[in-house]
Amino acid sequence: DVKVTQSSRYLVKRTGEKVFLECVQDMDHENMFWYRQDPGLGLRLIYFSYDVKMKEKGDIPEGYSVSREKKERFSLILESASTNQTSMYLCASSSGLLQGALDYGYTFGSGTRLTVV
Amino acid sequence: SQQGEEDPQALSIQEGENATMNCSYKTSINNLQWYRQNSGRGLVHLILIRSNEREKHSGRLRVTLDTSKKSSSLLITASRAADTASYFCATDASGNNRLAFGKGNQVVVIP
Numbered sequence: 001d002v003k004v005t006q007s008s009r010y011l012v013k014r015t016g017e018k019v020f021l022e023c024v025q026d027m028d029h030e031n032m033f034w035y036r037q038d039p040g041l042g043l044r045l046i047y048f049s050y051d052v053k054m055k056e057k058g059d060i061p062e063g064y065s066v067s068r069e070k071k072e073r074f075s076l077i078l079e080s081a082s083t084n085q086t087s088m089y090l091c092a093s094s095s096g097l098l099q100g101a102l103d104y105g106y107t108f109g110s111g112t113r114l115t116v117v
Numbered sequence: 118s119q120q121g122e123e124d125p126q127a128l129s130i131q132e133g134e135n136a137t138m139n140c141s142y143k144t145s146i147n148n149l150q151w152y153r154q155n156s157g158r159g160l161v162h163l164i165l166i167r168s169n170e171r172e173k174h175s176g177r178l179r180v181t182l183d184t185s186k187k188s189s190s191l192l193i194t195a196s197r198a199a200d201t202a203s204y205f206c207a208t209d210a211s212g213n214n215r216l217a218f219g220k221g222n223q224v225v226v227i228p
Contacts (some may be wrong), residue, residue: 004159033215042204042220043160058215090159105150105162106207106216113157 003027006091006109013116019078021112023091030095032074033106034058034066037088049074081116088113127223136193138222140206141186147209149182150216151191151198154203163191196226 017087025032033048035058045058047066055066062083067075074093078085092106130136140149148167152160166173166182166189173180179192193200205225207216 035218040220043218045215045217048215088157092160105152105165106160107162108152108159110159111157 004093004107004109005090006089006112008112009110011112011114013078013081013114015082016080017078017116017117019081019114019116021076021078021091021114022090023074023076023093023109024072025074025093025107026072026111027093027095027107028071029093030071030109031093032068033092033094034064034074034076035090035092036060036085037090037111046076074091086114086116118223126220127225129225129227130196132196132198132226132228134196135201136196136224136226138191138204138206138224140189140191140219141219142189142206142208143187144208144210145185148206149180149189150207150209151178151189152205152207152218154205154221156202160205170224193224196224198226201226 004025013019031050034046035043037043044060046060046064047055047058049055049068052068054072065077089112091109094106095104129177146168148165150165151163153163154160164175164178164180168184177194182189203221205218205221207218210214
């Protein structure tokens with residue numbers, strides 16, 4: 001069964017810590033995405049990547065960075081965690097054209113609920 | 118940026134009834150997708166409809182798309198308690214290589 005695996009389901013970190021959220025997919029997908037989900041705000045795109053070592057900013061990249069050294073792994077980094085980064089973080093991957101329409105759905109991980117205290 | 122907007126935001130129905138959700142969007146799209154999210158979990162892809170399609174079926178799901186009104190509807194027939202979840206529409210805008218999700222639509226199916 002193909003899947004996207006996020007390394008932690010629940011995480012508690014202290015303000016100012018550097019936090020790494022890991023995501024691995026086994027479907028040989030080109031595209032990978034990081035979203036955060038907050039009540040009343042839906043899903044907001046943080047960063048995405050269409051290829052190894054490639055990254056693009058989404059709608060809310062401030063306070064975050066990403067790394068994609070291998071095709072199957074896409075890491076989200078909180079450089080200095082703050083309480084307003086307490087959220088559910090969702091990783092997703094998809095196949096599809098590099099340019100143009102995405103013809104296939106996303107496969108999501110189970111999410112990481114991060115609490116920053 | 119968020120583009121899909123689901124309406125209504127919360128729906129409570131009896132098992133066996135049909136559930137209908139609507140989604141509107143603002144810009145032209147290549148396709149529109151619907152996802153389900155069970156409480157505290159990731160999203161699961163349900164169905165994709167392309168901009169040149171008007172209706173699509175998958176099991177108990179029926180999706181319609183009206184590009185002139187920039188709207189879509191998701192119908193779940195003969196609902197079950199296991200259909201209790203949040204449902205999101207997501208659009209792939211023309212020339213844009215990523216999905217924009219709506220805020221979600223909570224459906225509760227009462228056994």
